[in-house]
Amino acid sequence: MKAVLEVKNLKMYYDTQAGQVKAADNISFSLYEGESMGLVGESGCGKTSVSMSIMRLLPENARIISGNIFFGGKDIVKISNEDMNKVRWAGISMIFQAAMNSLNPVYRVGDQIIEAITTHEPNVTFEEARQRVASLYKLVGLDPERMDNYPHEYSGGMKQRAVIAMSLACNPKLIIADEPTTALDVIVQDTILRELEKIQKKLNMSMIYISHDIAVIAEVASKIAIMYAGKIVEMSDSITIFKRPAHPYTVGLMSSFPSIRGPKKELVTIPGEPPNLLNAPDHCRFAPRCPFATDECWKKEPSYEEIENNHFVACFHPQNLKKQVRNNVG
Amino acid sequence: MMLKYIGNRILQIAILLVIYVAIVFFLLHAMPGGIKTLLISNPKLTPQAQEAIIRAFGLDQPLWLQFVDYMKNVFTLNLGISFSYYPTPVWNIIAERLPRTVLLFTVATLIAFFVGFASGKSLAWNRGKTTEYVSTIVGIITYTIFTPLLIFVMIWFFGSFLGIFPLNQFLNPDLWIHTHLNAQVIFLYILLTMLIIGIVMLVSYLMALRFSHRIRTRRLIFYLSTIIAVVFSLFFWWISPVGIYAADILWHMVLPVMTVTIISYAGNMLVMRDSMLETIKEDFITTARAKGLPDKVVRDKHAARTAMLPVVTNFVLSLGFVVSGGVITESLFSWPGMGMTLLDSTLAKDYPLAAGALIFTGIFVLFAHLAIDIIYAFLDPRIRY
Numbered sequence: 001m002k003a004v005l006e007v008k009n010l011k012m013y014y015d016t017q018a019g020q021v022k023a024a025d026n027i028s029f030s031l032y033e034g035e036s037m038g039l040v041g042e043s044g045c046g047k048t049s050v051s052m053s054i055m056r057l058l059p060e061n062a063r064i065i066s067g068n069i070f071f072g073g074k075d076i077v078k079i080s081n082e083d084m085n086k087v088r089w090a091g092i093s094m095i096f097q098a099a100m101n102s103l104n105p106v107y108r109v110g111d112q113i114i115e116a117i118t119t120h121e122p123n124v125t126f127e128e129a130r131q132r133v134a135s136l137y138k139l140v141g142l143d144p145e146r147m148d149n150y151p152h153e154y155s156g157g158m159k160q161r162a163v164i165a166m167s168l169a170c171n172p173k174l175i176i177a178d179e180p181t182t183a184l185d186v187i188v189q190d191t192i193l194r195e196l197e198k199i200q201k202k203l204n205m206s207m208i209y210i211s212h213d214i215a216v217i218a219e220v221a222s223k224i225a226i227m228y229a230g231k232i233v234e235m236s237d238s239i240t241i242f243k244r245p246a247h248p249y250t251v252g253l254m255s256s257f258p259s260i261r262g263p264k265k266e267l268v269t270i271p272g273e274p275p276n277l278l279n280a281p282d283h284c285r286f287a288p289r290c291p292f293a294t295d296e297c298w299k300k301e302p303s304y305e306e307i308e309n310n311h312f313v314a315c316f317h318p319q320n321l322k323k324q325v326r327n328n329v330g
Numbered sequence: 331m332m333l334k335y336i337g338n339r340i341l342q343i344a345i346l347l348v349i350y351v352a353i354v355f356f357l358l359h360a361m362p363g364g365i366k367t368l369l370i371s372n373p374k375l376t377p378q379a380q381e382a383i384i385r386a387f388g389l390d391q392p393l394w395l396q397f398v399d400y401m402k403n404v405f406t407l408n409l410g411i412s413f414s415y416y417p418t419p420v421w422n423i424i425a426e427r428l429p430r431t432v433l434l435f436t437v438a439t440l441i442a443f444f445v446g447f448a449s450g451k452s453l454a455w456n457r458g459k460t461t462e463y464v465s466t467i468v469g470i471i472t473y474t475i476f477t478p479l480l481i482f483v484m485i486w487f488f489g490s491f492l493g494i495f496p497l498n499q500f501l502n503p504d505l506w507i508h509t510h511l512n513a514q515v516i517f518l519y520i521l522l523t524m525l526i527i528g529i530v531m532l533v534s535y536l537m538a539l540r541f542s543h544r545i546r547t548r549r550l551i552f553y554l555s556t557i558i559a560v561v562f563s564l565f566f567w568w569i570s571p572v573g574i575y576a577a578d579i580l581w582h583m584v585l586p587v588m589t590v591t592i593i594s595y596a597g598n599m600l601v602m603r604d605s606m607l608e609t610i611k612e613d614f615i616t617t618a619r620a621k622g623l624p625d626k627v628v629r630d631k632h633a634a635r636t637a638m639l640p641v642v643t644n645f646v647l648s649l650g651f652v653v654s655g656g657v658i659t660e661s662l663f664s665w666p667g668m669g670m671t672l673l674d675s676t677l678a679k680d681y682p683l684a685a686g687a688l689i690f691t692g693i694f695v696l697f698a699h700l701a702i703d704i705i706y707a708f709l710d711p712r713i714r715y
Contacts, residue, residue, distance in 0.1 A: 057619055081625075088622030096620075101613035106636050106711060116621045118543075126543040150711040166621075 003070070004173050004206045005054070005092075006030040010067035012053045021277045023049035025230040026304075027067070031174070031223075036200060036207035038217030038238070040253065041227035042274055047210045048097070050227075051176045054208075055094060056084050072173070090120040090170045095177040099163040103151040110147025113166045120170045136165040139199060157188040164196060168203070175200070178210045193220050214253045218242055226250050229275050229285040232304070236311040246307055246318035248290045284316070292317050331714065332707065339703065343696045347689075348405075354688045355400050358681050359393060387413065404689065410682035414675065420686040423671065426514055428690055429521055430500065431656055431667030434583060438590035443645055445591065446598025450641070451634045453599070454606030466603070473596035481662045484589045495585040498664040501578050509575070516575050523563045530559040545631075586663045594648055601644045602637065609637040639710055646702045649695055656691075 012024040023046045031037055039047045052058050054069055056076065068075045076087055096102040103112060113136065114129040124132075134144035140161040151159060160181065167175050180196065181189040197220040200207045211217045217224060218238045225235040226249060234247040245251050252270035272289040275281060284290070287297040296316050304314040375383075384390050388399065403410060409420035453462050472480070489497040496502065501513055534555035538548040567573040609615065610633050618632040656669030664670070668687050675683035707713050 055620055057616060085622040085624060088620055090622065094617075094620045096613055096617060098613050102617040104614040104618070104632055104636060106709070108711075114543075115623070119621065119623055119627075152712050 002033055003030045004033050004035075004072070005208075006068075006070040007050075007054070008068045008070070010050070010053060010069060011065040012049055012058070013063055013065050014059075015061045015063065016278070019278055022230050022280045023062070023277060024053060025280070027232055029225055029232065029235060031206050031208065033173075033206060034201075034204045035223060036197070036209065036221045038209045038211065038214075038221035038224040039227060040211060040214045040217055040224060042212060044274055044277075045227045046230040046277075047212075047227055048178055049230075051094070051178050051208065051210055054176065055088060055092060056081070086120070089116050089167075089172065091172055092174045092176065093167040093170065093172040095163055095167045095175060095180045097179040098183060099160040099180070100156060100183055102163055103159060105151055107150075108148050109151055109154065109162050113147070113162075113169050116166060116169045132169070133165070136168055137162075139168070140165045141195060156184055157192065160184060160188075160192055164192070164199075168199065171203070172205065174206045174208070176208045176210065179212075180209070181216070182211075189216070196220065214241075214250075226253065229280065230277050231285065231314065232312075233286065233315065234311075234313045240308075240311050244308075244311070246311065246313040247286075247315045248292055248317075249286050252289075284314075286315075332704075336700070336704065339700050343700065346696060347692065350692050351404050351685075351689055352397075352401065354685050354692075355397055358676075358684055358688075359396075361676070361679070400685070404685075409686040409689075412675070412683040413680040414678045414683065415680075420682045423683060424668075424686050424690055427667050427671050428694075429517065430665065431660070431669060432694065433517075433521060433524070434586055434660075434665065434667060435590060435656065437583075438587045439594060439645070439648065441587070442591045442593075442595040442648075443598055443641070446595040447602050447634070447638060447641055449595075450599040450602025451606055451629065451637070453603045454610065454637075455629050455633075457607065466600070469596035469599050472592050473600065475593075477593060477658050478662060480593065481589055481659065484585060484592075485662070488585055488588075496582050498662070500582055500664075500666050501575075502582070505578055506575065511572060511575055513575070513579070516572055517579055519572075520576050520579060523567070527556070527559045527563060531556050545627075586659060586665055589663075590659055597644055597648060598641055602641045605640045606633060606637040609633050612636075639706075642702065642706060642709060646699060649698045649702075 007030070008028050010024055010027040011022070014021040014023055025046075027046075027050055029037070039050065041047055049058075049062070052062075053064055054071075054076075058064070064077055067077065069077050071087060071091060074087075076084060079087075103109060107115075110130065110133050113133045114126065117124055117129045117132060118126070130147075133147055137144040137147060142158060142161050142165065146154070146158070151162075154162060160183075164180070167177075177196065181192055184192065193216065196207075199205075207221075209217050209221050214224070214226075218241070221238055223235070224238045224241045225232050226241070226247060227233065228249050234241065234245070234250050241250060242254070245254060249270070270289055275285055275288070281287075282301060283299060284293070284297040284302050287293040290297065294317070302314045302316045304312055307313050307318050388396060391399075409424070412418050412420050412423055415423060449465060453465055456462060485497055488495045506513065531552070534552050538551040542548050542551070567576055614636075615628065615633055618628045623632075656667065657673050658669070659665070660667045660669035661673055668691055672684060672687040672691070674680075675687060
């Protein structure tokens, strides 16, 4: 299998008046054709920073310090903005966090999708582009007649579908869905995620889902990376993550969401809050909130290692957990 | 829907006008002094003559009777005869002067709008550079400057120091003395030319929208037909024998237009800058960038287009200043338009002329508001009437 996207030791820092904020620190992962990956973590842990680094849509004070992002064999960290414009949408497209606001209110929704098509494929005529939009609308479950409406004439769920249709407009190899359903109610959320998964399988695209909700992600992603304080702390396929979570943070995330079918249990929350990335500590970043922290955890940072086949964890005590998890979750 | 809205608005405007016309009457008569004191202070008039004038104009009647007569006259479109330009009807004076004011201020306001829009746009886009600070400070200075002071500085600098523009007036009498041409006719031809160019621009824009979906082709159609229209009209004026007189009038217009533009561009620029800074933080701008659109398209098509809505509102508000600014600007430039007429007739207690001037400025402002409301509906699809 060929890797569509390969992120290697990506470091992205924000320069602020108070100092450097290490929003993404040593991020590495690769994504294969047709594979979908979930990027999970609390707010402010750097998920969106990673996705914006991949799209090169960073604010002015953000810098990619080091690392590479290979897409289609090219290192897109180094190419010019004009070349990057060709990669955007045609190669990697995005479904944004707030689909409600990601459509321009003064243009017709269909025209905004056509704009993406004609920008990247100048030979496509307006009529052909319209036909493509119509078929995209059918694909995402929208009435093609609605493409001449303005965004304010759509409901929230319809806007979300339109945004998904837009992300598919140029047949990208990779779609980054940044909290694609957060603004929707639970029922619509589920429908849209399932449809997204179906489309992804059908078109054999790669996909990165970004969410704070590990339960939602596990349903649609084949692989999950858990991020904490700008780092990936655990990564494996979703089944392994669910059956044998090794990092205490992953365990915490999973027990803080209710299970519908399982027995009723009090939800466990993770005490404390994520560290301030401005003064990132040099010990394990989760140690202050970790119930299993030992002296070792307070002295140095754990390395990111493969503890079993295709299961990477950055923790000194991954073995400790198995029993603990069985008591808690299983 | 739209037609119904316009009908409603015209009805509203009619009601507003009645109220406005009534207020105008009482305002004028509430002025201290009155025509009698003015006549008495004129030593050339005998008491008998004064009496005759007062009776002739019906000024000896009780105020309410005068009011009834006034309202009846206004709504039968009879504005009466000017006292100070006796026996010229007010209609004729206004018909001569209204176009001058409308032209001067429409040109200046439109230039100010586009300059303010374009500079505000690029200021926000190039945030944090020195040009942004300099332009913002210059903008605030010209926005808050005392208007007469600015006018004097402009007249001194361009009219006297550089000597490239005439100091004031509407035309150069030395040039016109040898001809039988009527300045008003020439002026109306200028107005007609501008109207034709404007219509050509509008039609070509609509045609471009209809026949092409590519921005480049659209732009080509629009600019090409505009340039052709301008070149044709210039050529027409060039071969016509009266071209030089038209040029004289336009030459006298440059300085006032420049001054009014300087006074009003800054408001548009500052509002546009603020609104643009807000808009570029919006999610749909990130989407536009993510779509791989070139920077210029993101700036012009997505950010500026959405950010211009508050600027249009500001434009409406600034129309009100056309009236007040007109009085000062026109008097200082001796531009014989509505502002100057209003000032002169008020000082001369020329009630019919003052009322006529006020009524027509009122009508102009009200209809300008209506026009902007209609344009707004086209600019912002979220607004439906």
